Amino acid sequence: MVSAVTVFFLSLPVYYIASTAIGLWRNIKIAKRSGLPYKVIPIHAFNPIWLLTGRRFGTWFVTAYPNLWVSKYVLLMVPEWSWRYGFEPFAEYGDVFMTVSPVNCHIYIADREVITQIATRRDDFPKPAWMYRTVNMFGRNVVTTEGSEWKFHRKVTSPSFGEKNNVMVFEETIKQGKMMLRKWAGEDGKGGITITDVLEDTMRLSLHVISGAGFGVSLQWPGTTQDGDMIKPLSEDSTHRHTLSFKDALAGLLHNLLVVLVFPRWFLENAPFKWARKAAEASLEYQTYMNELFVEKRKEAIAGEKADGMDIMGALVKNSYGPDEKHHNKHLTAHGDVERQALTDSEILGNAFVFLLAGHETSAGSLHYLFILLALHIDSQRRMQQDIDRIFGDRPVEEWDYSKDITAMQTSMLGAVMQEELRLVPPVINIPKQVSDDSDQIVMYQGQQTIWPKGAVVSLSALALQRNPKYWPSTGPSKVTDEDNDLADFVPERWFVKNNVNGNAQPTESAEDDMPAGKDTNRLFHPLKGSYIPFSDGPRSCLGKRFAQVEIMILLAIIFKTYSVELAVDEVADDEAVEKMDEKERIALYEQQKETARSTMKNCSEIGITVRIKNGYVPIRLVPRGKERFIHLFEY
Ligand code: HEM
Numbered sequence: 001m002v003s004a005v006t007v008f009f010l011s012l013p014v015y016y017i018a019s020t021a022i023g024l025w026r027n028i029k030i031a032k033r034s035g036l037p038y039k040v041i042p043i044h045a046f047n048p049i050w051l052l053t054g055r056r057f058g059t060w061f062v063t064a065y066p067n068l069w070v071s072k073y074v075l076l077m078v079p080e081w082s083w084r085y086g087f088e089p090f091a092e093y094g095d096v097f098m099t100v101s102p103v104n105c106h107i108y109i110a111d112r113e114v115i116t117q118i119a120t121r122r123d124d125f126p127k128p129a130w131m132y133r134t135v136n137m138f139g140r141n142v143v144t145t146e147g148s149e150w151k152f153h154r155k156v157t158s159p160s161f162g163e164k165n166n167v168m169v170f171e172e173t174i175k176q177g178k179m180m181l182r183k184w185a186g187e188d189g190k191g192g193i194t195i196t197d198v199l200e201d202t203m204r205l206s207l208h209v210i211s212g213a214g215f216g217v218s219l220q221w222p223g224t225t226q227d228g229d230m231i232k233p234l235s236e237d238s239t240h241r242h243t244l245s246f247k248d249a250l251a252g253l254l255h256n257l258l259v260v261l262v263f264p265r266w267f268l269e270n271a272p273f274k275w276a277r278k279a280a281e282a283s284l285e286y287q288t289y290m291n292e293l294f295v296e297k298r299k300e301a302i303a304g305e306k307a308d309g310m311d312i313m314g315a316l317v318k319n320s321y322g323p324d325e326k327h328h329n330k331h332l333t334a335h336g337d338v339e340r341q342a343l344t345d346s347e348i349l350g351n352a353f354v355f356l357l358a359g360h361e362t363s364a365g366s367l368h369y370l371f372i373l374l375a376l377h378i379d380s381q382r383r384m385q386q387d388i389d390r391i392f393g394d395r396p397v398e399e400w401d402y403s404k405d406i407t408a409m410q411t412s413m414l415g416a417v418m419q420e421e422l423r424l425v426p427p428v429i430n431i432p433k434q435v436s437d438d439s440d441q442i443v444m445y446q447g448q449q450t451i452w453p454k455g456a457v458v459s460l461s462a463l464a465l466q467r468n469p470k471y472w473p474s475t476g477p478s479k480v481t482d483e484d485n486d487l488a489d490f491v492p493e494r495w496f497v498k499n500n501v502n503g504n505a506q507p508t509e510s511a512e513d514d515m516p517a518g519k520d521t522n523r524l525f526h527p528l529k530g531s532y533i534p535f536s537d538g539p540r541s542c543l544g545k546r547f548a549q550v551e552i553m554i555l556l557a558i559i560f561k562t563y564s565v566e567l568a569v570d571e572v573a574d575d576e577a578v579e580k581m582d583e584k585e586r587i588a589l590y591e592q593q594k595e596t597a598r599s600t601m602k603n604c605s606e607i608g609i610t611v612r613i614k615n616g617y618v619p620i621r622l623v624p625r626g627k628e629r630f631i632h633l634f635e636y
Contacts, residue, residue, distance in 0.1 A: 023102035031105055035450040037097045039072070044101040045079045055079060080607055082108075082429050082459075086488055087467040095468065096445050098456075106457040108430070110464040112471055112530030114445055118433055118458060119530070119538030123147075124441045125458060127540065128434045134261040135357065138287065139350020142543065143358060154539070156343055157351055160315035161543050165213060168311060169550045170402040172212035176205050177558035178397070179221035184622050185563060191622040192575075194568040198620060199613060202367040203360070207250060209551050210359050215293055215352065216311035219247045235292035244285040252282025254360060290349055313352045316343060357609075359544045362427040363551055365612040370421045370556065372601060372618045373490045375567045376594050378631040380417060380492045381560070385625065387412035388561050397558060406550065411524055414553045416495035419524065422534035423466040424490055427610035430459035431536050462533050471531035480598070495525045564628050567593040568619035583633050590630040 024042065031038040043050045050058075058078045062071045075081050075089065076099050087110065090097070095111035109115055118125045132144040142153035180201060185191040195201070208219045217234065231242045244252060253260060256279035259268065268280035297317040304323050320342040343351065374381040391408045392400060409415060435441050435456045442449050452458075466472065467487040473494050474485035481488065535542035542548070559565070569578065569589055578586065597618045604616030623629060 020102040024100070027100045027102065027105050030453045030456075031098050031100045033451055034098065034105075034453060035448065036107065036445070036452075037094045038100050038105075039076055039093060039097065040100045041073055041076050042102070043077055044103040045077050045081070047101075047103070050077065051079065059084075080605075082461060082463055083605055083607055083611055084602070087464045087469075090461070090464045090468070095470075096450075104455075104457050105453055106459065107435075107452065108459050108461045108464070110461045110468050111445065112465065112468075112528055114443060114530075115460050115465065115533065115537060116530035117443055118460065119533075119536065119540070121441075122539055124436050125433045126436060128432055128457070131432065135354060136350060137261065138290070138353040139344075139346035139348070141347065141350035141354045143354040144350075150540075152340060153343070153347070153351065154543075156319060156341070157316065158543060159319075160310070160312040161547060164310050165312055165315070166406075166546055166550050167402045168213040169209060169547050170400075170406070170554055172209050172218065173205075173551045173554045174397055174400065174558060175218065176208045176212070176221075177555045180205050180555075181559060181563075181622075183221060183223075184559075185624075189562075189624070191563055191624050191627075194570050194619050194621055196568075196617050196619045198371055198617070199364065199368045202364040202371075204251075205367070205555065206360050206364040206551065207247075207254070207356075209363075210356055211247070211250060212311070213547070214312045214355050214359070215290075216297070216314055217246060217293070233292050234289055235295045237295055238288075238292045240288050240292070242285060242288065243281060246289050249282055249285035249289055250356070252278065253286040254356070256282060257357075287349075290352060294345065294349060312355060313348065316348045316351060319343070320345075320348065355544065358542070359547060361610045361612070363548045365427050365610050366418075366421055366425070366548075366552060367555060368613065369425050369601070370417065370552070371565055371620055372567075372597055373421060373424075374417070374560075375565045375618075375620055375631075376597060377490050377492075378634050380413070380490070381564060381631070383493075384413040384417050384556070385560050385564070387414060388557050392557065392561060397561075400554075400557075402550075406553075409553045409557065410549070413492060414556055415524055416492040417556065418549065418552045419495055420490055420492040423472075423532065424488075425611060426462040426466060426534040427612075428534075428536070429463045429607055429611050430461055431533065433458040433460065460533060460536070466532060466534070468531070471528055473525065559622065562625060563622040564625050564631060566590075566621050566623055566628060566630050567597055568621045569593050569630075570619065578629060586630055587633050590633075 020042075024040070028038075028040060031040075043054070055078065058074050059080070062075045062078060065071050072092075075085060078084065081089065090108070090110045096107065096109050096114050099106045099108070109118065126146050129144060129146045135141070135144050140149070140153075142150065142157050145153055181189075183201065184193065184195055186193055204221070208221075212218045231245050233240055233242060234246065242249075256275070259276065259279045260283045263271075263276075265280050265283055268276045268283075271277060271280075293313065294317065297314050298321050300314070301318040301321040302323075310318065374384070391405060391412060391414075435452045435454050435458060437455050440454050441452045443452050444450075469485055469487060472487050474487055475491050475494050476486060477484050478486045478489050480486075486494075530537060533541075535545040535548075567590065572593065573581070573589060578589070581589065600616045600618050601613060604613050605611050606614040608614075
């Protein structure tokens with residue numbers, strides 16, 4: 001008996017090695033047939049054993065020995081390679097290449113024509129829906145479905161993201177931005193407070209904006225109380241005794257998302273760990289609040305109330321329960337029934353949940369990187385402030401107006417700064433697709449037919465694509481590294497162009513003679529089709545694109561109208577020490593902090609659902625314009 005057990009355990013590694021070798025051999029054969037360049041890696045980057053044991057070693061090895069031939073293979077086994085090495089692997093292997101591991105063939109794309117083919121051939125290259133299955137926990141929705149069912153969800157949910165909702169996003173962001181300013185600049189507005197939890201605050205802001213413009217519940221920042229903060233039902237009809245406020249339920253659910261998605265609630269509720277029971281509590285509270293909101297919105301819809309300024313969930317409920325009789329078909333529940341005009345109750349709640357998920361971390365992460373990048377790129381910050389002054393003049397924030405101001409914002413340095421951040425750090429670095437399981441697919445690449453094996457994993461490599469010199473104008477050699485182009489740097493000025501030929505902008509060779517501030521700035525660079533995909537491309541592109549753009553631009557405008565952002569230097573010199581420094585010393589200190597901030601951004605960013613700085617922080621300060629401690633000392 002003992003020997004049988006021993007044999008069993010001894011045979012496990014043999015079985016593992018044999019199945020790995022067979023898997024690799026099979027996949028190499030498939031890769032050879034494809035006609036695509038490929039690289040064989042013995043271990044898949046997301047192999048759990050490798051993640052636990054070899055990942056750190058791999059990262060260290062590639063950094064320590066970048067020129068060894070073996071490093072080229074180890075590099076592709078580092079899960080963060082797409083973030084760390086950007087366009088480099090593509091420059092070496094080609095704009096489309098495949099990694100072949102024992103587990104699968106994985107095709108990475110930084111070629112705009114191939115991306116356009118993949119994004120438009122939706123049935124041949126579906127979303128790997130299995131990855132999102134757990135996200136159906138509150139109801140089926142537009143993110144997790146495929147085929148005709150997705151088509152139906154998309155058709156019904158798209159109108160809720162219209163201009164009426166954009167106005168709400170604009171107004172809610174102003175409201176939330178003012179509260180964030182109070183925390184960042186202090187009650188007296190004097191600024192000078194070191195902010196270390198920038199991501200936490202941008203997360204809070206984006207959560208509150210979705211709560212307001214997505215669900216119609218406006219939340220307050222700590223220090224104030226109002227409905228959203230209170231522990232009370234959102235519907236008069238509810239008798240539920242809540243244990244968390246709506247805000248804490250939302251935040252708690254998002255904080256424990258992975259746990260909540262993976263384990264059933266009954267399991268978490270009975271687990272011996274407090275954190276698991278807290279996760280279950282947040283999930284239950286969220287669900288109960290959303291049911292209450294739904295009841296209220298249904299009452300409003302039936303009564304025909306709230307025609308203007310509709311939040312997204314309100315618009316979905318109105319579509320199902322509004323006075324228009326043709327929409328009352330909620331009894332038709334068959335999935336994929338494209339004749340349906342309205343969502344079921346569960347589908348409304350499922351979609352509300354994914355709007356929260358899709359729109360929260362993405363916008364928050366972008367805002368976080370933006371604050372740091374603007375503190376690093378002082379000239380861009382100044383030009384953006386000049387454009388903000390030009391657009392809003394002396395008008396108080398209360399008089400800012402979506403329909404009057406949004407175009408000017410989008411075509412100014414505000415728009416350019418936002419577009420550049422999304423070019424440089426697209427939150428979804430690799431947009432996931434797959435080759436349909438049904439059959440191999442032919443894709444044209446560089447004028448040749450290539451055969452993409454059925455079931456292969458496909459990544460639209462947004463970050464690499466958006467640094468591909470074939471498509472993007474450089475304003476000159478990098479001012480940060482020794483690269484001969486600046487495509488891996490934050491240079492919003494590249495978005496301003498001289499000519500616009502056939503709808504595609506001609507990149508300006510040098511930014512010097514085409515500075516945007518105060519000039520004719522209503523022509524931003526128009527990237528070639530398929531070369532700019534922070535919001536993905538084709539029919540499955542982001543539904544919340546405009547929502548996010550409005551939110552980001554208006555928040556920047558609110559903050560930078562009155563304040564500048566600087567890197568905080570507390571960890572190196574206190575305020576008194578800075579006070580005593582002469583100009584040269586201050587410049588040297590700030591340059592040093594810039595290096596630290598760059599290194600933190602590069603080395604502490606992690607790719608989860610989105611990329612974000614997780615294992616470190618870059619402290620910043622808001623300072624009233626005209627009272628800067630450092631950035632006014634730099635030449636402009
Ligand atoms: C900077 C902010 C944002 C970025 C960069 C972004 C990016 C993306 C990307 C890349 C996708 C495609 C994902 C995939 O195919 O796997 C996507 C899909 C989606 N996004 Fe966003 N997003 C942002 C903000 C938002 C917001 C604010 C909302 C809603 C309030 C939202 C709602 C959605 C939805 C519903 C989808 C699924 C569309 C479909 O499958 O038909 N996003 N987004």
